[in-house]
Amino acid sequence: MPGSRVEVERLTHAFDGNVVLRDVSFSIEPGELVALTGPSGSGKTTLLQLLGGLDRPTAGRIMVDGIPVHALRHATRYRREVVGFVFQLHHLLPALTAQENVQLPMVAAHVPRRERDLRAHELLDEVDLSGRARSLPSSLSGGERQRVAIARALAGQPRLILADEPTGSLDAAATERIWQLLAAVRERHGSTILVASHDASLLRHVDRSLAIRGGAVCEQPASNLAPPPPPATGPDHHDRAPAEL
Amino acid sequence: MTALLQSFESLERRPLRTFLTALGTALGIATIVALLAVAGGAQASATKFLSLGGSDLGLFQRDAADPTTSVLPLALVSELRRTRGVQAATPLVLLVGEIHRSPGAIAFGAYPDSFVTDRYVFLQGHMLTGDRQVAVGSGLAAQLHLHVGDTLSIAHRELSVSGIYHMGVPEQDDGAVIAFGLAQALAGKQGEATTIAVSLAPTVSRSQGVETIRRRFPGLLILGDGVSAPRAGVSGVLLSRLALVLAVIALVIGGVGVMNTMLMAVTERRTEFALLAAVGWSGPQIALRVMAEGVLTSLIGAALGLLLGVIGAQLLVGLLGAGEYVAPNVTAWDLGRALLVGVLLGVLGGMYPAWRAARLSPAKVLAER
Ligand SMILES: Nc1ncnc2c1ncn2[C@@H]1O[C@H](COP(=O)(O)OP(=O)(O)OP(=O)(O)O)[C@@H](O)[C@H]1O
Ligand SMILES: [Mg+2]
Numbered sequence: 001m002p003g004s005r006v007e008v009e010r011l012t013h014a015f016d017g018n019v020v021l022r023d024v025s026f027s028i029e030p031g032e033l034v035a036l037t038g039p040s041g042s043g044k045t046t047l048l049q050l051l052g053g054l055d056r057p058t059a060g061r062i063m064v065d066g067i068p069v070h071a072l073r074h075a076t077r078y079r080r081e082v083v084g085f086v087f088q089l090h091h092l093l094p095a096l097t098a099q100e101n102v103q104l105p106m107v108a109a110h111v112p113r114r115e116r117d118l119r120a121h122e123l124l125d126e127v128d129l130s131g132r133a134r135s136l137p138s139s140l141s142g143g144e145r146q147r148v149a150i151a152r153a154l155a156g157q158p159r160l161i162l163a164d165e166p167t168g169s170l171d172a173a174a175t176e177r178i179w180q181l182l183a184a185v186r187e188r189h190g191s192t193i194l195v196a197s198h199d200a201s202l203l204r205h206v207d208r209s210l211a212i213r214g215g216a217v218c219e220q221p222a223s224n225l226a227p228p229p230p231p232a233t234g235p236d237h238h239d240r241a242p243a244e245l
Numbered sequence: 246m247t248a249l250l251q252s253f254e255s256l257e258r259r260p261l262r263t264f265l266t267a268l269g270t271a272l273g274i275a276t277i278v279a280l281l282a283v284a285g286g287a288q289a290s291a292t293k294f295l296s297l298g299g300s301d302l303g304l305f306q307r308d309a310a311d312p313t314t315s316v317l318p319l320a321l322v323s324e325l326r327r328t329r330g331v332q333a334a335t336p337l338v339l340l341v342g343e344i345h346r347s348p349g350a351i352a353f354g355a356y357p358d359s360f361v362t363d364r365y366v367f368l369q370g371h372m373l374t375g376d377r378q379v380a381v382g383s384g385l386a387a388q389l390h391l392h393v394g395d396t397l398s399i400a401h402r403e404l405s406v407s408g409i410y411h412m413g414v415p416e417q418d419d420g421a422v423i424a425f426g427l428a429q430a431l432a433g434k435q436g437e438a439t440t441i442a443v444s445l446a447p448t449v450s451r452s453q454g455v456e457t458i459r460r461r462f463p464g465l466l467i468l469g470d471g472v473s474a475p476r477a478g479v480s481g482v483l484l485s486r487l488a489l490v491l492a493v494i495a496l497v498i499g500g501v502g503v504m505n506t507m508l509m510a511v512t513e514r515r516t517e518f519a520l521l522a523a524v525g526w527s528g529p530q531i532a533l534r535v536m537a538e539g540v541l542t543s544l545i546g547a548a549l550g551l552l553l554g555v556i557g558a559q560l561l562v563g564l565l566g567a568g569e570y571v572a573p574n575v576t577a578w579d580l581g582r583a584l585l586v587g588v589l590l591g592v593l594g595g596m597y598p599a600w601r602a603a604r605l606s607p608a609k610v611l612a613e614r
Contacts, residue, residue, distance in 0.1 A: 045612055054523055055608035080525025087611055091520045108526040156525060 003030040003192030004065045004082065004160040006051065008217075011060035011070075013046055020046050022215035024060070028194065030159075033186045035203055036196040037220065038212035044196035045088065047212065048162045051194070052085050053078045064160060080109055084153030084191075086163035090145040092137040098124060098148045099133040105155040123151040127181060143174030150181060154189075161185065163195040172201070179205045262506060263542055269502030270546025270590055271553055273495030274583045278554025279561050280491060301361070302455065303468040304441045316437050321462070325441060330449035330457050335359035336438035338428035343400040344421060346389050351420040352379075352399050354428020360444050362422060369393050370408030376427045379404035382418040383411040399423060400431040496590060499546065503594025507539050511602045518602040519610035532599035539595025540588055547587025551580055 006028040013021040020043040028034055038044050049055045051062060053075030062069040064082060072078055079085075092101045102120040111119070124130045127147040137145055146166050153161055163182065167175040183205045186193050195202060203209060209220035304325075306315035317336070325334040338354035355362050357372045357380075365372070365380070370393035373380045379399065381391050386409045391397060395406045404423065412418050429435060445454040455467055511518065521531050 049608040049612070052523070054611070055606070074527070076522075076525055076527045079523060085523055087520075087523075089611075091516060091523075091611060093517055093520065104521065104526075105524040108521070108524065108530055152524065 002159065002190050003032070003186075004028075005030050005063075006160065006192065006194075007061075007063040008051075009061040009063075011047075011050065011057050011062060013043070013050060013055075013057045013059075019215055021050075021057075021212075021217070024215075024217045026210060026217050026219075028192055030192055031186065031190045032208070033183065033193045033206050034195070035206040035209040035220075036194055036212065037198070037209060038196075040198075042212040043215065044212060045164050047217070048085075048164050048194065048196055051160070052083045052162045054085070076108075080105060080156055082159055084156060084158030084161045086146070086149050086153045086161070086166045088164045088166075088168055090137070090149040092145055092148055092152075094137055097134045097136055098129060098140065098151075101137070101148055102151045102155055104152060109156065119155065120151075123154055124148070126154065126185075127151045141174075143170050143177060146170065146174075146178055147181065150178070150185075154185065157189075159191060161191050161193045163193065165197055166195065167197065167199055167202075175199055175201060259510075262509075263545070266502050266506040266542050267546035267549060270499040270543045270587065271549035273492075273499035273590075274547050274550025274586060275553035275557050276495040277492040277586065278551060278580075278583050279557035280487070282554070282558035302443045302445070302458070304443060304458070304462075305439075305466040305468060307464050307466040315439055315466070316434065317439070317441055317465075319436050319438055322438075322441055325443060325458070325462075328457060328461055330446050330454040331443055332446040333360040333444040335361055335442050336425065337361070337440050337442055338425065338432050338434055338437075339439045340400065340428055340432055343431065344385075345398055347385060347419075349419075350385055351416060352428065353417065353420055353422045354425045354432070355422050356425050357422075359442075361442050365410035365412055365422075367408045367410050370406070372410075373407040373422065373424060376424050377405055378407040378424075380408050380410055380422045381406050382420050382422075383409055384415065384419040385421055388419070397421065402427070402431070496586065499543065500590050500594040503539050503543050503590055504597060506542065507535060507595050507598035508601070510538065511535060511598045515602075515605055515610050516613075519605045519607040522603075522605065523607040523611060528603035532603040535599035535602045536592060536595040539598070540591030543587045543591035543594065544584070546590075547584050550587070551583050554583065 008027065009025050011021055011024040012019065024047075036044050036047065046055075050057050051064070051069065053069050053072055056072075057070050060070060064078075067078060067082065069075070069078060092098075093104070096104075099117075099120045102123050103116045106116045106119060121130065121133065124133050127150055129144060129147055129151070132140060132144060132148075137148070140148065150163075150166070153163070161182070166182075167178050170178065179202055182193055182195060185191060195206070210217050211220045304317065304321075306317055319336055322334050322336050325331050335356055340352040340354065342348050343352055344350045353361075357374070362372060362380075367380075368383060370380075379397050381389075381397060385391070386406075389397070391406050391409070393406055393408060396403045397406055398404070399421065410418075410422075429437070432439075443458070445451065449457075458465065458467060518531050518535075521534070522528075
């Protein structure tokens with residue numbers, strides 16, 4: 001399944017008169033893996049939520065594969081069939097097992113039980129967690145939880161994956177693993193992926209990078225992409241705090 | 246189905262709250278069941294005395310809570326016989342709920358040669374001749390497959406069936422007649438009767454006769470005159486109206502309880518519902534999930550309520566001191582209604598919380614930390 005083409009035109013969003021995004025325009029080609037950077041409070045989450053049809057913009061247009069997302073009254077179908085969302089906090093339901101959490105989008109789509117079980121198994125396999133299918137989120141590590149959340153985002157076979165700081169609370173090794181996983185998903189499924197992150201290590205995996213600053217979105221200069229790999233100062237270099245952008 | 250299973254799981258996670266909510270519903274439904282049962286029983290018992298048959302009158306104690314609890318002194322019988330316009334008067338003791346194989350049937354304690362029993366047409370055998378015999382109505386005989394010579398237990402006395410009669414009045418055909426003295430002994434009414442049946446002389450008009458008796462014995466309730474008849478049912482009717490009012494109140498309380506709990510659950514689990522919306526659940530799908538929990542809770546409550554209601558009905562009858570005459574009858578229809586009410590409560594109580602859950606903005610809720 002090819003990835004989505006995303007076209008954002010003159011997008012503006014304000015909360016109670018407080019403008020977060022001002023007249024923003026950009027586009028993402030099908031199958032691109034793009035980073036979204038910007039300081040805390042700059043509007044990364046806001047932009048991803050607008051793209052994912054979780055909120056409607058104050059003004060402007062968002063076209064995803066020709067779907068006018070900005071104008072959808074009920075984005076239910078769009079959320080279910082086009083988008084896979086990975087949240088800043090994993091938002092797994094605590095009472096459900098990993099497998100059941102992964103199945104949630106499929107329940108909404110009325111996928112029959114047997115097929116759900118099968119697909120959930122495949123998806124957990126894809127994020128390397130097939131052994132933890134029956135575990136509750138509380139017994140999983142932070143990295144494992146995010147991988148379950150990624151598996152859940154993949155459940156609807158989305159053409160567009162939106163990931164909001166999926167590595168927020170993970171160490172460098174777990175973070176790297178998530179990036180590799182997202183890159184692999186892009187390779188395998190051809191999905192378009194937009195990842196918001198503070199973590200510089202993401203930049204080694206993406207095609208390009210967008211930055212939000214002062215309500216504007218601009219292309220990050222290519223020179224800032226792919227910083228040199230962290231110096232190997234010894235066997236314990238994984239313990240360093242991840243570099244901030 | 247999945248929604249129901251999952252809602253069962255989420256109820257299981259909060260057993261105490263679920264139980265308390267269910268208990269609220271249960272008390273509401275128990276009230277309904279108990280009151281309906283008692284009211285139904287009282288009404289059924291009361292209406293049975295309306296038909297002593299023919300053009301006769303039944304005299305009862307006026308200030309009795311219910312005609313079934315009426316107590317009249319036997320001395321009245323001879324006074325009545327001396328009253329103008331009265332052709333015959335005979336005392337009756339009524340035993341309700343004492344024929345164990347047919348709790349709804351009435352046992353009439355009567356003198357075997359009174360004008361009431363003289364009208365019986367015997368299909369088999371003959372009128373009873375002593376304390377050890379019973380004459381059985383055709384309806385009751387058919388129901389219990391009784392024949393002459395069989396035994397029938399009334400108030401734990403084994404009586405031999407002397408005959409099977411037909412009268413044409415359902416209450417009497419579905420009952421049995423025993424010796425007056427025996428009935429008195431069984432009811433503990435020495436020198437007393439429940440009612441006195443009066444036959445008016447053909448020379449006086451019905452209203453004249455009623456008027457004479459009324460003036461002479463102002464303390465008596467006269468049934469069978471077409472005017473006072475509805476009064477016999479009055480306590481039963483009142484009780485069922487009261488039951489309705491209380492039931493509505495109880496239901497509102499139960500519904501508010503369900504709503505309160507579900508609102509709490511929705512507030513606590515707003516991330517859950519917002520997440521479901523974010524991964525593509527539609528508003529109705531989310532609402533259904535909340536409703537399913539509400540319905541399940543109140544169904545648990547309804548089941549509990551049925552149980553409490555049946556027990557409560559017995560207690561209530563005992564409390565009212567009407568146990569001798571009012572046999573609470575809980576019918577399958579009552580039980581079905583209570584379950585229906587349970588579902589309805591869950592749906593009504595769950596509606597607003599469900600609407601709230603379905604309307605949560607995923608953007609706002611999921612960005613909270
Ligand atoms: N529901 C809301 N109501 C009012 N203001 C909001 C709301 N959501 C976000 N904001 C404001 O919009 C701005 C952008 O927030 P947003 O969460 O998009 O930033 P972010 O780039 O994701 O930050 P972080 O890196 O900390 O996650 C912030 O100033 C925030 O206070
Ligand atoms: Mg954010």
